[in-house]
Amino acid sequence: VASPVLVNGEASASVPALDRGLAFGDGVFRTLLVRGGRALNWDRHFRRLAHDCGALGLPVPREEMLRAEIARVAPEAAIVKVIVTRGVSGRGYSFPTDLTPTRVVAAFPPPEYPPELARDGIRVRTCELRLSEQPRLAGVKTLNRLENVLARGEWFDASIREGLLCDRENRLVEGTFSNVFLGFGATLVTPELTRCGVAGAQRDRIRDLATSAGIACDVRDVPFAELAEADEVFVANSLIGLWPVIAHGARTWPVGPLTRRFQALLEADDAQGR
Amino acid sequence: VASPVLVNGEASASVPALDRGLAFGDGVFRTLLVRGGRALNWDRHFRRLAHDCGALGLPVPREEMLRAEIARVAPEAAIVKVIVTRGVSGRGYSFPTDLTPTRVVAAFPPPEYPPELARDGIRVRTCELRLSEQPRLAGVKTLNRLENVLARGEWFDASIREGLLCDRENRLVEGTFSNVFLGFGATLVTPELTRCGVAGAQRDRIRDLATSAGIACDVRDVPFAELAEADEVFVANSLIGLWPVIAHGARTWPVGPLTRRFQALLEADDAQGR
Numbered sequence: 001v002a003s004p005v006l007v008n009g010e011a012s013a014s015v016p017a018l019d020r021g022l023a024f025g026d027g028v029f030r031t032l033l034v035r036g037g038r039a040l041n042w043d044r045h046f047r048r049l050a051h052d053c054g055a056l057g058l059p060v061p062r063e064e065m066l067r068a069e070i071a072r073v074a075p076e077a078a079i080v081k082v083i084v085t086r087g088v089s090g091r092g093y094s095f096p097t098d099l100t101p102t103r104v105v106a107a108f109p110p111p112e113y114p115p116e117l118a119r120d121g122i123r124v125r126t127c128e129l130r131l132s133e134q135p136r137l138a139g140v141k142t143l144n145r146l147e148n149v150l151a152r153g154e155w156f157d158a159s160i161r162e163g164l165l166c167d168r169e170n171r172l173v174e175g176t177f178s179n180v181f182l183g184f185g186a187t188l189v190t191p192e193l194t195r196c197g198v199a200g201a202q203r204d205r206i207r208d209l210a211t212s213a214g215i216a217c218d219v220r221d222v223p224f225a226e227l228a229e230a231d232e233v234f235v236a237n238s239l240i241g242l243w244p245v246i247a248h249g250a251r252t253w254p255v256g257p258l259t260r261r262f263q264a265l266l267e268a269d270d271a272q273g274r
Numbered sequence: 275v276a277s278p279v280l281v282n283g284e285a286s287a288s289v290p291a292l293d294r295g296l297a298f299g300d301g302v303f304r305t306l307l308v309r310g311g312r313a314l315n316w317d318r319h320f321r322r323l324a325h326d327c328g329a330l331g332l333p334v335p336r337e338e339m340l341r342a343e344i345a346r347v348a349p350e351a352a353i354v355k356v357i358v359t360r361g362v363s364g365r366g367y368s369f370p371t372d373l374t375p376t377r378v379v380a381a382f383p384p385p386e387y388p389p390e391l392a393r394d395g396i397r398v399r400t401c402e403l404r405l406s407e408q409p410r411l412a413g414v415k416t417l418n419r420l421e422n423v424l425a426r427g428e429w430f431d432a433s434i435r436e437g438l439l440c441d442r443e444n445r446l447v448e449g450t451f452s453n454v455f456l457g458f459g460a461t462l463v464t465p466e467l468t469r470c471g472v473a474g475a476q477r478d479r480i481r482d483l484a485t486s487a488g489i490a491c492d493v494r495d496v497p498f499a500e501l502a503e504a505d506e507v508f509v510a511n512s513l514i515g516l517w518p519v520i521a522h523g524a525r526t527w528p529v530g531p532l533t534r535r536f537q538a539l540l541e542a543d544d545a546q547g548r
Contacts, residue, residue, distance in 0.1 A: 005291050014288035015296060017279050017378050022289060022357065024419035025299030031365070056420070057427070079365060083296070086423075091305070091355060091382050093419065093426035093450060104291050108365050132406035132470075133442070136424055144418035145298035145367065146330070149360075150410055152367035153331070168407070176367060196406075 005106040006069050019102050021085030024093065025143035027102070028052040029083040030201065032238050033110070034074040038273050039067065041238060044201040044208075048141070049082065055140045058086055061103055073107035079239060081106045085143070111239050118263065121244035121255050122161035124235070126224070127151040127176065130168045131196040139199040152176045161243065162235055164227070167196055172222045175235045178243075179203040181217075183232035183258040188217040202236045202266075209265045215258070232256025241266055279380040280343050293376050295359030298367065299417035301376075302326040303357040304475065306512050307384070308348040312547050313341065315512060318475040318482075322415070323356065329414045332358055335377055347381035353513060355380045359417070385513050392537065395520030395529050396435035398509070400498070401425040401450065404442045405470040413473040426450045435517070436509055438501070441470055446496045452511040453477040454519075455491075456504035457532040462491040463500075476510045476540075483539045489532070506530025516540055 007015055020026035030049050033040045050060045061084060074080050083104040089095045129151045137144070151163055162175040174180055174197045182189045188210055193199050210217035227233065232253050233245035242263050244255040281289055294300035304323050307314045324334045335358060348354050357378040363369045403425045411418070425437055436449040448454055448471045456463045462484055467473050484491035501507065506527055507519035516537050518529040 007291055013291055015291050017281055017287055017289050017380060019289075019296070020423075022293070022296045022359075022378075022417065023303070023355075024423050025417055026420060026423050029297070056424075081297075081365060085296075091353060093422045095423075095427075104296075106291060129410055130408075132408040134404075134406040134421065136403055137420060142420055143296065143299055144420045146300060146411060146416055146418045147408065148367045149294075149298050149300050149369075150330075153369075 004073055005104065006073055008103050009065070009069060015102055015104060016088045018088050019085055020087060020089055020095065021083065021102060021143055025145075026056070027083060027085030027143045028056060028058070028141055029081060029143060030141060031079060031081045032201070034070065034076070034078045034080055035110075035270070037071065037076055039070050039080065040270050041201050041205050042067070044204045045238070048199065048201050048204065049084070052140045052142070053084055055137065056086070056142070058084055058101055061101070066105070069103075069105040073105055077110040078107040079109070079111060081108065083143070113240060117161065117243050118241060121246035122235075123159055123247040124162045124164055124175070124245050125155060125160050125248065127154050127163040127165050129154065129165070131165050131173050133167060133195040135195055138195050138197060139193040141198045148176050164248070165197075166224050170224045172224045172227055173197040178235035178237040178240065180233070180235050181206065182222065182226065182230035183256050184230060186215065186258070188215060188258055189222060189226075190217065190219055191222045192219050200237050202238045202241075205266070205269065206236060206262055209262065209269065213261070213265060215261070227251075232259050234259045234262070278347055279378065280347055282377050283339070283343060289376055289378065290362045292362050293359055294361060294363055294369065295357065295376060295417055299419075300330070301357060301359030301417045302330060302332070302415055303355060303417060304415060305353060305355050306475070308344065308350070308352045308354055309384075309544070311345065311350055313344050313354065314544050315475050315479050316341070318478045319512070322473065322475050322478065323358070326414045326416070327358055329411065330360070330416070332360055332375055335375070340379070343377075343379040347379055351384040352381040353383070353385060355382065357417070387514060391435065391517050392515055395518035396509075397433055397521040398436045398438055398449070398519050399429060399434050399522065401428050401437040401439050403428065403439070405439050405447050407441060407469040409469055412469050412471060413467040415472045422450050436519075438522070439471075440498050444498045446498045446501055447471040449509045452509035452514065452517075454507070454509050455480065456496065456500060457506035457530050458504060460489065460532070462489060462532055463496060464491065464493055465496045466493050474511050476512045476515075479540070479543065480510060480536055483536065483543065487535070487539060489535070501525075506533050508533045508536070
């Protein structure tokens with residue numbers, strides 16, 4: 001039986017109490033899906049992880065080592081979370097340049113989302129919390145995720161599956177655990193993530209798939225009011241795949257043709273083991 | 275020999291790898307000084323900890339238990355860091371309401387700052403990073419401290435002891451590890467922390483000491499330009515005490531009378547074991 005958690009390659013259920021990941025959230029993470037022993041969308045996950053490590057000045061884990069560790073914790077099907085922190089240091093914010101990063105690779109049971117979510121779509125709400133703007137960290141999946149925790153804690157109505165997040169200028173940015181896409185006719189739009197938000201590997205993939213399919217996918221600022229004007233809406237991440245959004249308050253949408261198109265494109269991509 | 279780290283009251287060098295403190299920075303902390311077996315400024319530290327737990331919806335640790343744990347790790351003189359996280363949960367941002375928080379109480383060697391810093395003052399710079407504004411977390415000492423880490427990483431000149439942080443509207447907010455005070459004549463001013471920043475227990479104490487001494491201490495927005503106009507400047511936290519600021523770029527200040535007054539007031543307060 002594989003260990004569910006590896007810390008720096010060793011089976012372990014714990015990290016050092018003085019790790020900077022705990023002390024300051026000084027690190028980054030990714031969450032991905034393993035199916036049939038394959039880490040789906042791996043290239044983009046690793047590229048994002050490398051980018052995010054770079055944003056914090058962390059050394060990037062060797063790709064082959066990471067792949068091997070993921071295979072150890074998730075030989076078949078699982079959700080895998082990869083965390084890279086700056087490691088253990090003294091008490092203050094400053095740190096020596098020669099720290100050894102802490103690497104956590106943890107497996108969780110595969111997701112069991114009811115299939116009707118992807119088929120029939122979900123209801124969403126808008127969160128009251130406004131995302132703060134920090135260009136130095138925008139797009140980066142850091143361990144500083146209290147805004148997501150607070151936003152996700154705003155509602156308990158299980159029939160609402162996701163909360164949309166805006167910045168203080170009332171621009172639509174993302175969902176609490178997903179990226180958001182709007183369809184206007186034959187064009188897809190997803191918010192720019194240069195001030196806040198997390199750029200998911202699934203978002204990267206959808207943008208690449210759009211390019212390959214000759215579908216325009218504009219990445220730009222999206223005033224929240226545009227949501228109501230969209231012909232179709234969906235949210236996406238590496239675990240849920242792609243969920244159509246069919247209602248926000250009184251506004252409802254059909255499950256649109258772009259939504260179905262990208263569901264099919266993602267499925268085909270997964271089937272090819274990418 | 276006392277254990278240097280207690281996790282939930284047990285001597286331990288580690289925390290669960292799946293703790294939400296690591297995963298999301300879902301927790302708060304305080305750093306305080308123990309001298310002669312006494313946790314200095316304890317009442318305000320505990321009040322802040324309780325307030326900050328409340329801001330995240332975390333149960334507040336029992337005060338007597340915390341005091342006992344601090345005494346165990348720091349029977350004589352030490353820096354003590356107290357961390358409270360939401361505990362271990364599944365993978366997502368949402369969490370059940372019945373989680374058991376994780377409590378870390380760790381001792382570090384007492385600070386050894388050169389005495390001339392408090393006596394002669396320090397040079398400071400302004401950080402390029404601008405603090406993001408999140409009213410829901412402003413003032414709260416959460417485990418989401420990447421902005422401080424990045425800001426502290428901006429300079430390596432050891433002759434500059436602290437970096438000042440502004441928000442995007444160019445208001446002075448704090449130092450990377452301290453709160454900042456400006457003296458204008460007989461009046462003290464310290465920035466409002468309702469949009470960003472961390473409210474230190476030492477800042478609370480200085481405000482209380484000002485009240486007791488009949489010295490006005492205004493808490494308000496401080497445009498960065500006011501720094502140059504101040505008659506005197508100092509930074510403070512629980513570990514450094516109070517350091518006069520004597521230079522920022524070409525602008526220099528004498529060590530002013532309010533600065534010396536509050537150094538004396540703090541010393542007297544410490545001596546009385548408060």
